[in-house]
Amino acid sequence: MIKKAVVLLVTLFYAVLLQAEDGYRLWLRYDSITDAALLKHYRQNITAIHFDATSQVLNAAAAELLQGLQGLMGQEIVQTNAIQDGSVVAGTAQNKIISSIISTEETDKTGKEGFIIKTAMYKGRKIIVVTATRDVGVLYGCFALLRLLQTNQQINTLNITSVPKVKLRMLNHWDNLNRTVERGYAGMSIWNWHKLPGYIDQRYIDYARANASVGINGVVLNNVNANAVILSPAYLEKVAALAAVFRPYGIKVYLSARFSAPIEIGNLETADPLNAGVQAFWQQKADELYSYIPDFGGFLVKANSEGQPGPQNYNRSHADGANMLAAALKPHGGIVIWRAFVYNNNDDDRFKQAYNEFQPLDGKFSDNVLVQVKNGPVDFQPREPFHPLFGAMPATPLMMEFQLTQEYLGFSTHLVFLAPLFKECLDADTYAKGKGSQVAKIVDGSLEQHVLSGMAGVSNIGSDINWTGHPFAQANWYALGRLAWDYTLSASEIADEWLRQTFTNDNMFLKAVKPMMLDSREICVNYMTPLGLHHLMGYSHHYGPAPWYNKAERADWNPVYFHKADKNGVGFDRTPKGSNAIAQYNTVIAGKFGNLKSCDEQFMLWFHHVPWTHMMQSGNNLWEALCYRYYSGADSVAWMQRQWESVKNIVDEERFKQVKMLLGIQKEEAIWWRNACVLYFQTFSGMQIPAALERPGKILDYYKSLSFPYAPGIGGNQ
């Protein structure tokens, strides 16, 4: 018997050894707790689960809890109605056991999606209650409980109440119907439209689980450069199949709507939002949509931007367009998310254009419309000041649009943890209603008491086995969800949580890798666009440096438009002497940004054309400071490499090698950015690279000669 057990033990051991850490499991690995004391603690406190009712959502929650607990604790967990010491009792406040412990008043405070996790005594048994007003809150509570174990927290006296700050917590997929992904760097779209609706890929389910685990409750399936075909019956059937997969996980499906769909699939000659036929088309389309998907979320719209059709084609306003769609969706409870990312090819500073177009429309949108604003005024650069629309449209719920896919931050090759970028924006004070009017308070609707609120991340998910291409890019997906739920979490807390769940709770590991994650974004800023430089990347594909580029069909697609380097200096003068973009900010902010002395150096070249000889706080002149930043950025990647090398024996071999290889590429590309930019700006400054710094290995013409005809992520709207 013992011998047999040992044989089986060894057999199973080799089976586990063969299990690859390929990254597919994301932060939901549920591997056995390795700390013996902790394992004992968990086994004492959790022995069974009790779910009080069956619904799709509760079934999903129970399945997750069972799978997670059994994996983490390496023992069978029974699902039973009997209450015993260590029962996890999960259900809504209607459950009689639960309501005898937690009052419905207390539960009601958690709203429609929050939850309570609480250690309690019930008839002499010590139990853990997971409760909420609705099933979905119970689901979130179960994921939160699992997270406690995954991050090795004590669970003997739990008393947690958690309520999401933002209502719509979303991913936007820029996925095309031909499965290419615009700005996708992790393979192709995970939506296999061809095999839908008949074939439900396991990925769809695991995607929903991952989203629910961080509270994401809405997904836009298709590219904002939209294709009307997705609104045709053949595709709605496919969309409905996905919606059915996501429903048990509390996730609603949204679609990007092409504004000219009435022409393309409706046989109309116009898409004018004030045309009765167009209105009827959208009403019918909405009715049809809801017949397929009763809980359809609504439309995301990119209109009159970068060639997309929109209401301005008919001399109507964005509000006219949005409200027309909103009216169609309203009877069904749907919403419209209208993007503010617009700029015309005119003479005004591109920075200013979204504000110019949208600010005057404040108060003109229907009550089921949100305006979705990118975090910064240009386009997801490594660092941008917060978008001036935040705080400038008090009557309109403004939704935040972050970008998870690293279009401008090294694709899926560079390790760049974005939570610090997100936090920098969310924490920025707009002064819209005086000091303390942070962007976050506009986004969550609290500053103006909006009913709707939302935060979206442009997805970095693709068909790569590890979902995001870079193992660490998973952390950006995770961070978006966590911050949308609770933006008061620090980047460090999020990194800590994610690392523990995704890799290991080992302290040596955390000590080495967490700082690397937290510094990574600033490092990227330094080797790409320090001191407020922006939009220096290659044309169209956005890969690598091309500050010299000036051949785009539109001036404001050229890097030279943004840096304006000349022999006198560098930077975009957005003070009243220049484009006066700063006037779009509250006067407190405008005063700060507008004065070269008070402007934080990290934003300096966003707002000022600064002489090369300008003396920086460090005592170096601008040219020197720029060089030091670029070199520091590249050197810091070498530091990241050393940090990673130090955990070689702590982390699994497969992911260790992956990250090591990727850091190797990141190092090369950081030097490429550094050399290309320094050599290019040197042609204006005419000054030497400080003597302490190594010389670039190649001449500028070499960097200019590089071309990348097949760089990934160039979309289209197929």
Next chain:
Amino acid sequence: MIKKAVVLLVTLFYAVLLQAEDGYRLWLRYDSITDAALLKHYRQNITAIHFDATSQVLNAAAAELLQGLQGLMGQEIVQTNAIQDGSVVAGTAQNKIISSIISTEETDKTGKEGFIIKTAMYKGRKIIVVTATRDVGVLYGCFALLRLLQTNQQINTLNITSVPKVKLRMLNHWDNLNRTVERGYAGMSIWNWHKLPGYIDQRYIDYARANASVGINGVVLNNVNANAVILSPAYLEKVAALAAVFRPYGIKVYLSARFSAPIEIGNLETADPLNAGVQAFWQQKADELYSYIPDFGGFLVKANSEGQPGPQNYNRSHADGANMLAAALKPHGGIVIWRAFVYNNNDDDRFKQAYNEFQPLDGKFSDNVLVQVKNGPVDFQPREPFHPLFGAMPATPLMMEFQLTQEYLGFSTHLVFLAPLFKECLDADTYAKGKGSQVAKIVDGSLEQHVLSGMAGVSNIGSDINWTGHPFAQANWYALGRLAWDYTLSASEIADEWLRQTFTNDNMFLKAVKPMMLDSREICVNYMTPLGLHHLMGYSHHYGPAPWYNKAERADWNPVYFHKADKNGVGFDRTPKGSNAIAQYNTVIAGKFGNLKSCDEQFMLWFHHVPWTHMMQSGNNLWEALCYRYYSGADSVAWMQRQWESVKNIVDEERFKQVKMLLGIQKEEAIWWRNACVLYFQTFSGMQIPAALERPGKILDYYKSLSFPYAPGIGGNQ
């Protein structure tokens, strides 16, 4: 101690439970043997491994053997120089232990890639010898030994000698530089060009392992609709990185060469093969290629076919073009594989054109050129007669081109095991040198004593986690490798091997699933193109039925060109009264195909325009027989569904569900094919569908109205 062991046991058990059967591991799963008696048998016969030398290839072999044996036997296997009972002694014939057991003369008979596996006594120890003349043979022997265990064979008295029949055993990837795959239905290209050479995806290694396990020794990385950019230094560096991954697995890299590359990347104004500058370009390019990849295999060329450039652009022959490239590669030991898949938009039967162009060139190709011929004369249809070039070019080594990706057989959605299709062609007798001149003997070079021989499969591999989209499509990759090694294997033997390794050795499972696999191709023929119909699929994307289609820019891209249905009958008259394509065959074959009475009914409509009222062997007329075939095909998919349902409790849940869903789609699509084709041909026959058969659910116009703008697999040469 016991308690701790039990706890660990349970812990590991749950860890194993969580391991997904996602199909990634292909047929190399190496899960523990579940049959206790068998496990004991293996543990008695294998206890350690002894590798006599280190080389990249032997290291790969040793690692695979260790991983495989430890997984299968669930115990540690030591690698030691000491010889003990149960040692596996692996090495070339130079090894002193081995040469004391097996004479070098005996080993020499296995050639450059074959191997011997033999049970032997050495100094009183019972050992297993795995030997070959070269390291790669030892690698193949190790995979063969693992296969014995995976398929639950006895291993106590082994005496196996295995020698590949075909020298070049290849996969052709139709993968583009932008990672789309022409006729790819399993995601995007597994070659992540953007991240190469710095990032080596684990997939590359596992791909090489899988290929080596079935003896595949060459891969063409890029689409035959080629892009010259792959020959530029930036890409050669990436190609070299892949070659380095494949080298330890005995796999050489080949590239599809674009014939006009001298113009596109060589700054020349011509690609004329007789132009000295062009010749110099290719010589330099070859030198450069071999400086990156010393063991580069050679070029695959699609020229003057479907818009590709070629020597005919300059009034030169295919031989002129091929020989020019061959001369450039010759000093380096490289070869040219020149495709015979050509057809012009002229008045002659497309069936005949490859023969017309190539047969006269027999004897004109250099000795390092092979001509690669598709199995049939049109294009990878569900059933084709063998290509008339086989047997017609005795002086030229003809390489076989099969298609693994199911362009015309249901994409990656239909379960169609292709070994019966491959075997049907390989076993066909060409009568080229009298009876017994099977296609296989031309392909292996034995009929004419050619030095070169080859068999290629157009890859069905993509970025899907399970590699091939359909779990069963893996079997077609497997079958290609196994048949290229030994075409005398039966389809049943191959299915048996593959099922045991990929799923389970359970007899109930094999009894239910093997017949389903073996019949699947005939079933597909029946519901798509029975009785010799061909090329009835949708235009361009080739998805679904469109026998009515007649709008293509070229006549021979239209289904109506191929079936020629009219009120009198259906089928393409290729007898002397028609296009006389049969004259391209040996007179014995031509006599058989050319006579409606002797022509096998399964090829009938390939060669004859047959009246609807023609009496078939069954006693039904042609129209009725056609209906019965179509209905039988669709009904047989329902039988496949039942067979699969019967193994529900034997197979893992994940793959059970996947195949079940895919069979569901296959059933629907089989009915779609049936209904669309029967309704369409009925418009010509004017006869009723036999009363016993159910009526189609929709009218013909419905089927004609379907459109699929985003069906997968439409390529391009980006």
